[in-house]
Amino acid sequence: RCHLAPGEKLKQGDSIDASLDLWSRGDVQTCTAWGAPVIWEKMFDPEEYDQVHKSRHSSVALTVFAVGRYLDAYLEMFLLSAELHFMASLPVTYYVFTDVPEKVPKIELGAGRRIKVVRVQTHSRWQDISMMRMKTIAEVIESEIRNHNQYVFCFDVDQVFVGRFGTEALGDSVAVLHAYYYHRPHSMYTYDHNPRSRAYMHTGDFYYHAAVFGGSWQSVMNMTKTCYQTIMEDKENHVEALWHDESHLNKYLWLHKPSKVLSPEYCWCSDIGYRADIQRTRLLWSKKQYHTLRDV
Ligand code: 2GW
Numbered sequence: 005r006c007h008l009a010p011g012e013k014l015k016q017g018d019s020i021d022a023s024l025d026l027w028s029r030g031d032v033q034t035c036t037a038w039g040a041p042v043i044w045e046k047m048f049d050p051e052e053y054d055q056v057h058k059s060r061h062s063s064v065a066l067t068v069f070a071v072g073r074y075l076d077a078y079l080e081m082f083l084l085s086a087e088l089h090f091m092a093s094l095p096v097t098y099y100v101f102t103d104v105p106e107k108v109p110k111i112e113l114g115a116g117r118r119i120k121v122v123r124v125q126t127h128s129r130w131q132d133i134s135m136m137r138m139k140t141i142a143e144v145i146e147s148e149i150r151n152h153n154q155y156v157f158c159f160d161v162d163q164v165f166v167g168r169f170g171t172e173a174l175g176d177s178v179a180v181l182h183a184y185y186y187h188r189p190h191s192m193y194t195y196d197h198n199p200r201s202r203a204y205m206h207t208g209d210f211y212y213h214a215a216v217f218g219g220s221w222q223s224v225m226n227m228t229k230t231c232y233q234t235i236m237e238d239k240e241n242h243v244e245a246l247w248h249d250e251s252h253l254n255k256y257l258w259l260h261k262p263s264k265v266l267s268p269e270y271c272w273c274s275d276i277g278y279r280a281d282i283q284r285t286r287l288l289w290s291k292k293q294y295h296t297l298r299d300v
């Protein structure tokens with residue numbers, strides 16, 4: 005069922021997807037082995053998706069962390085571009101987690117859009133800044149988000165929206181294909197290969213990028229809680245997974261298959277250059293400023 009003819013309709017995935025039309029494409033995988041759609045440009049009608057989500061009063065919480073030097077380096081562009089492209093048809097609440105709330109740029113927000121700034125402590129190791137996001141996200145879903153938003157999307161801050169990242173991306177549990185691995189053989193996936201880590205895995209479905217994941221608040225709470233638990237078990241055992249939280253997320257998503265997969269359009273890296281299957285870019289990695297932002 006993953007090899008539908010181009011133009012053939014797909015009726016799979018979440019209940020909302022099942023009620024709408026999703027078209028297959030001939031040049032890319034548009035459906036996983038377990039029946040979840042993989043979303044690419046030309047597979048969906050954006051207006052139709054917006055209408056359904058508007059009529060259901062869907063709303064979305066976006067979480068993003070800007071701790072230490074990442075605040076000045078990336079946050080303003082991230083937020084300004086999200087105002088243009090992220091779920092433009094729906095109410096959105098941004099949860100910005102930072103160690104210096106007063107430095108969060110005051111940007112003008114569209115109707116129905118709000119920003120909440122939450123102070124978090126910083127960690128001396130950047131690996132911990134990244135990994136501890138899982139704990140913080142689970143906590144804020146539990147204490148706040150679940151009372152206001154059906155959906156939650158979690159982002160790295162070092163990225164910029166450049167095209168529609170819309171309601172077609174909403175689903176019960178959603179993950180994005182890593183731009184560098186979607187066309188590579190499984191043997192090259194950088195899963196954690198240390199049997200002593202809880203993130204250990206040998207075979208998997210895809211290599212997902214932890215820079216973007218989301219879903220219903222229930223699913224994202226389970227995802228982040230479980231990843232935090234496995235990260236802490238590793239700490240007790242004095243091991244750290246190869247790609248930190250990303251390794252744990254990949255393990256989780258192997259054991260709990262996502263109901264929707266986003267193509268690398270939803271987290272693309274311009275350095276890769278031209279690819280015929282990428283017909284639209286929606287979110288781009290920002291340039292890394294390793295020399296100024298990382299001391300390692
Ligand atoms: C991270 C690395 C080195 C030095 C600083 C930081 C750092 C990260 C920081 O000083 N402040 C901060 O707020 N962060 C947050 O953590 C920020 O939201 C950032 O986007 C996120 C992940 O760090 P990042 O973007 O530098 O890591 P990447 O782009 O190499 O990310 C992939 O691998 C990570 C694990 O190593 C995560 O899984 C991430 O989700 C992946 O995209």
Ligand code: MN
Pocket residue numbers: 160161162215
């Ligand atoms: Mn990043």
